[in-house]
Amino acid sequence: MTPTLVRRRHPHADRAPCADLGARARDWAEIQERMLVPVYEAVYARLEVGSGTRLLGLGCGSGLALLMAASRGAAVTGVESARPERLALARERLTPAAREGRERPAALLTDGGEDGLTVAGPAEPPYTLVTAFQPIGCTAGDADGLSALLSGAAPLAERGAAVVLVGWGPPERCTTSSVLRVAAKLADPLRSTGSWRPALRDDLEEVAQRAGLRPDGSGRVACPFGYADTKSAVRGLLSTGLFDAAVGATDLAQVDKEMTEALQPYVRADGTVWMPNVFRYLIARTA
Numbered sequence: 001m002t003p004t005l006v007r008r009r010h011p012h013a014d015r016a017p018c019a020d021l022g023a024r025a026r027d028w029a030e031i032q033e034r035m036l037v038p039v040y041e042a043v044y045a046r047l048e049v050g051s052g053t054r055l056l057g058l059g060c061g062s063g064l065a066l067l068m069a070a071s072r073g074a075a076v077t078g079v080e081s082a083r084p085e086r087l088a089l090a091r092e093r094l095t096p097a098a099r100e101g102r103e104r105p106a107a108l109l110t111d112g113g114e115d116g117l118t119v120a121g122p123a124e125p126p127y128t129l130v131t132a133f134q135p136i137g138c139t140a141g142d143a144d145g146l147s148a149l150l151s152g153a154a155p156l157a158e159r160g161a162a163v164v165l166v167g168w169g170p171p172e173r174c175t176t177s178s179v180l181r182v183a184a185k186l187a188d189p190l191r192s193t194g195s196w197r198p199a200l201r202d203d204l205e206e207v208a209q210r211a212g213l214r215p216d217g218s219g220r221v222a223c224p225f226g227y228a229d230t231k232s233a234v235r236g237l238l239s240t241g242l243f244d245a246a247v248g249a250t251d252l253a254q255v256d257k258e259m260t261e262a263l264q265p266y267v268r269a270d271g272t273v274w275m276p277n278v279f280r281y282l283i284a285r286t287a
Helices: 021-046 064-071 084-094 146-156 177-190 203-210 230-238 244-249 252-266
Strands: 054-058 075-079 107-110 127-136 157-168 214-222 225-227 273-275 278-285
Touching: 021 064, 021 084, 021 127, 021 157, 021 214, 021 225, 021 230, 021 278, 054 064, 054 146, 064 075, 064 084, 064 107, 075 084, 084 107, 127 146, 127 203, 146 157, 146 203, 157 203, 177 244, 177 252, 203 214, 203 278, 225 230, 230 252, 230 273, 244 252, 252 273
Parallel strands: 054 075, 054 127, 075 107, 127 157
Antiparallel strands: 157 278, 214 278, 225 273
């Protein structure tokens, strides 16, 4: 029997604001996604990702982390069931394209289908690395479904394969948390599961243990969020989906205004925005 993955429910799936989702996905790909590059690099260096790696990326977004792994020689598979607009951009980045005659890394990219996702069969070798790079630990309920998703992925990986989870660091080391509190304040009338909460020390370990995985090391990485100006910062942060509940409770103009005000302490003399953050990753192992 071919193993399948169960789709992870995105915490903002039922309350995305009325917006141009294609533009939002482009903002993610062009502005925000690169902020986590230091995490990707640290993980890939520590695990020596290369030509012998078969990587399964859960919640792969618009594919930057997969592209970086593929550039190291890894064979990559990406799953993105929550945001089809991001998946479309990942396909542009990673699937062969005849236009312009450019070669691109071979990859399998899928949304997981309606009832689940078949990503490996008996004739295919198992994955050696599974990643879930979408950070958890800044909104209530943002890890919902992740343990089940990891449990579904584990049988597709070889015994002892690395499984990587990522989370926000403590609020005192993440200046972006002050802006995320804007979302919590504006979304409070909804009493939603998308409200901001501080990251807890064992968030990642608890998810891994519920999935039947064995923690096997962790690390912290500085990931400053840098933007060309305040407008770019607002667009980038909105693209994360972390402000969707706030937009739904008020309106986009109100959220834009309050985010802009919250960003002012991080605007430098040249107009750029610089927000130091620390993210944490956990390496767990399959049984």
